[in-house]
Amino acid sequence: xxxxxxxxxxxxxxxxxxxxxxxxxxxxxxxxxxxxxxxxxxxxxxxxxxxxxxxxxxxxxxxxxxxxxxxxxxxxxxxxxxxxxxxxxxxxxxxxxxxxxxxxxxxxxxxxxxxxxxxxxxxxxxxxxxxxxxxxxxxxxxxxxxxxxxxxxxxxxxxxxxxxxxxxxxxxxxxxxxxxxxxxxxxxxxxxxxxxxxxxxxxxxxxxxxxxxxxxxxxxxxxxxxxxxxxxxxxxxxxxxxxxxxxxxxxxxxxxxxxxxxxxxxxx
Numbered sequence: 217x218x219x220x221x222x223x224x225x226x227x228x229x230x231x232x233x234x235x236x237x238x239x240x241x242x243x244x245x246x247x248x249x250x251x252x253x254x255x256x257x258x259x260x261x262x263x264x265x266x267x268x269x270x271x272x273x274x275x276x277x278x279x280x281x282x283x284x285x286x287x288x289x290x291x292x293x294x295x296x297x298x299x300x301x302x303x304x305x306x307x308x309x310x311x312x313x314x315x316x317x318x319x320x321x322x323x324x325x326x327x328x329x330x331x332x333x334x335x336x337x338x339x340x341x342x343x344x345x346x347x348x349x350x351x352x353x354x355x356x357x358x359x360x361x362x363x364x365x366x367x368x369x370x371x372x373x374x375x376x377x378x379x380x381x382x383x384x385x386x387x388x389x390x391x392x393x394x395x396x397x398x399x400x401x402x403x404x405x406x407x408x409x410x411x412x413x414x415x416x417x418x419x420x421x422x423x424x425x426x427x428x429x430x431x432x433x434x435x436x437x438x439x440x441x442x443x444x445x446x447x448x449x450x451x452x453x454x455x456x457x458x459x460x461x462x463x464x465x466x467x468x469x470x471x472x473x474x475x476x477x478x479x480x481x482x483x484x
Contacts, residue, residue: 271293362441
């Protein structure tokens with residue numbers, strides 16, 4: 217992927233300094249290659265030529281120290297670097313005045329214990345919210361698929377709703393407990409735990425072909441679980457929430473019937 221154009225000196229967040237991926241030389245003093253540069257009039261300038269050479273670098277990682285350093289500093293800049301894989305510039309830290317950094321460190325030391333307690337409280341609050349959401353997700357699995365063993369439903373819910381995982385349970389649809397998202401999480405679990413899908417992948421079978429080969433087994437298991445609360449498998453496939461035309465009990469969106477392959481978001 218080709219690198220995006222270098223960001224200009226000013227941005228909505230203030231001055232911007234770039235860590236270049238390629239060897240760059242200052243258009244003013246001709247020194248280089250430079251570790252950091254500022255783009256002025258479409259030309260790269262080193263920090264000294266951009267009048268930023270007296271600033272010190274503060275890497276990212278400490279939110280409070282970064283915020284306070286910028287508050288204390290009369291002049292500061294955001295340092296960014298281009299991420300080729302994601303195709304965007306990402307923050308690497310800030311440049312601030314040395315005296316400002318010292319004052320910010322003193323402020324952080326003064327209330328470190330209070331901030332530690334606040335982080336602990338926030339962590340407990342998030343854990344409680346996550347536990348309630350996982351319970352709700354498991355309850356929705358059992359409502360849609362009453363034949364699913366409860367311990368399996370809770371395991372699927374915990375996996376799909378893990379904070380920061382990017383799995384289907386953390387998507388907007390997952391947080392809304394939509395049928396497509398919930399069943400998609402169950403499909404992913406069945407695919408990996410109840411079919412030879414993983415062995416097919418390890419043997420070199422392409423992912424789409426492997427999914428095609430095991431889809432009948434997945435549909436059978438989902439149908440069985442969906443009918444489990446409707447008379448113990450009476451064959452009518454009319455569990456709550458079944459999409460029209462979905463004889464397998466899997467919503468068409470999850471099966472790819474609409475052309476949208478949501479299975480890739482189901483934690484596989």
